[in-house]
C-alpha cells in the first residue's frame with residue numbers, strides 16, 4: 160500500500176517561512192511518518208530548514224516600486240544562474256534525470272504567473288518584493304491544493320523551492336548546497352531534487368522530512384541509494400535541532416527523538432542484525448535463484464530512473480523487470496522525443512551488458528499527472544479514468560506513444576529489450592497497441608533505422624478483465640507481468656492511495672490467489688513466461704507461495720532481491736506447490752496469512768523475515 164502525502168499545509172501566507180515557537184522536548188519521544196526507504200540509522204540531526212526565513216513585509220512608497228521590481232528581476236536572474244550551475248554539475252556527474260527537474264524549476268522562475276503576478280502586486284498593493292512574491296507563491300500553491308491528486312499536490316513543493324531561492328537571493332542569503340557532516344541524519348521540511356541528488360553522496364545515514372510521500376523525490380532517491388528514510392513526519396523540523404540524537408527506522412516509518420540509552424542499545428542491536436543479515440545475504444549476489452530441487456526463478460529489479468541501475472546490479476538483479484518510463488515525463492514542462500527515449504533506453508541496455516531490460520510504456524494519469532492528458536481535477540475517479548494505455552491510444556496520446564515506441568524499437572538493436580503495456584483491459588486494446596508498434600516498425604524500416612524485429616511485447620495483468628481473458632491475451636503476447644499494486648486495487652475495489660481503506664489491501668485475499676493462479680496457468684498453456692512486478696513480488700514472506708503458484712520471474716525493489724533469493728534457495732518446489740494448493744482451499748485472507756506464516760516459520764527463522 161502506498162500511503163498518501165501528509166505534509167503540513169500552509170495556512171496564512173507567512174506560515175511556512177517563519178519558525179513556530181515550540182516547547183523543547185524533554186526525554187525520549189516518537190513520531191511516525193511514511194516508511195519511505197527501509198533500514199535503521201542512529202545519528203545526530205542536521206536540520207536543513209531552508210524555509211526558516213522571515214518574510215519581511217513592508218509597504219513602499221510609489222517611487223520605490225521600480226526599485227523593488229528591479230531587485231526582484233535581479234534575484235530571478237541570480238537564481239537562474241545558480242540553477243544553471245547546479246545543472247551543469249549534475250549533468251556531468253549523474254546524467255539527465257535531475258537535469259530535467261532543474262530545468263523545470265528554471266522555467267518556473269520565468270513563469271508569468273509567478274513573475275507578472277508578483278510585479279503587479281508590488282505596483283498595485285505598493286508592497287516590497289519579498290512580500291509580493293510570498294503572496295504569489297501561496298496563491299499558486301492554493302491552486303495546486305485544489306487538485307485532488309497526490310502527485311500534483313506534492314508539486315506544491317517545487318513552487319516553494321523556486322520561491323525560496325528567489326527570496327534568499329533578494330535577502331542576499333546563502334543558497335549553496337546542503338553540506339551535512341558525514342553520518343548525519345538530515346532533517347528537512349522538504350528537500351529539493353537538487354539537494355537530494357547532492358545528499359546521497361554526502362555519506363548521510365538517514366533522511367527525514369516533514370512533507371512528502373512515497374513518490375516524492377526524497378523517497379525515490381533514498382530507496383535507490385539504500386538510505387533509510389521516513390517522510391511525512393509532520394512538524395518534525397519544529398521539534399528537532401541540529402545535533403539532537405535521532406533514531407530513524409525507515410522500515411517501520413518511525414523516528415525516535417532524544418532516545419534513552421537503552422533504546423539506543425536496542426536499535427543498535429537491531430541495526431547490527433539487519434546489517435549482518437544484509438551483508439550475509441549479499442553473498443548470494445552471484446548465485447542463481449534456484450530451489451533445492453533445481454527450479455530456477457529469475458529475479459529482476461524495478462526501477463524508475465537510470466540512477467538506480469547500479470544499485471540493482473549490486474543487489475544481484477538479473478535484469479530489469481519493470482522500468483517505469485513515465486518518470487521521464489515527470490517534473491518537466493516539455494515532452495520526451497523519440498531520440499530521448501532511444502538514448503535513454505540505449506544507455507540502460509549498455510549498462511546492463513546483455514541482461515534483459517523491460518520497459519513499461521508510460522503509465523501516466525491516475526496518480527502520475529503531467530500537463531499532458533486529462534487533468535485528474537476534471538476526473539471523478541482518476542484511477543478509473545483516462546490513464547495509462549488508454550491515454551496512449553487517444554488522438555492526443557498517439558503521437559507521443561509512437562515517439563516512445565520508435566525510440567524503444569531503435570534501442571532494441573543494442574541489447575535484449577522487452578516492452579510491456581500497462582493497464583491493458585482486453586485483447587482489443589492489446590491489438591491496437593501492437594498495431595502501433597507495427598506502424599513504428601514500418602516507419603523505421605523506411606528510414607533505414609535498425610531494430611530488433613522480434614522485440615518481445617508483453618502485457619501487464621493489472622485489471623480483472625485482463626486476468627479473466629488471460630488465455631486470449633496469451634495468444635498474442637510474448638510474456639505477462641502481473642502488476643499486483645493495481646490488480647489488488649481494481650479487484651478488491653480499494654483506492655491504493657487512500658489510507659482509510661489500506662487495511663483492505665490484502666495480497667493474500669483468495670480472489671488474488673485465484674487470479675494469480677489462473678494467469679500463470681494461461682501463460683503456461685501458451686508457453687509464455689509469467690512475471691510479477693507489483694510490491695507483492697518483493698515480500699520474502701510470499702516468495703514460497705508465489706513459487707508454488709507458478710511465477711517464473713519476480714521483479715522488485717532491488718534491495719529486496721537478496722532476501723527473496725535466500726528464501727527461494729532454501730525452498731523445495733513440491734512444498735511450495737503444496738502451500739499454494741492448501742492456500743487456494745481457504746476462504747479468507749486471514750486464514751491464508753496464518754497458513755503462510757506458519758509454513759514459513761517451519762523453514763525460516765521468524766526473525767530473519769521480520770527484519771525485511
Ligand code: PEP
Nearest residue numbers: 642643644645646692693
Ligand atoms: C503495479 O500496478 O503493480 C505496478 C507494478 O505498476 P505501478 O505500481 O507503477 O502502477
Ligand code: MG
Nearest residue numbers: 621642644645
Ligand atoms: Mg500499475
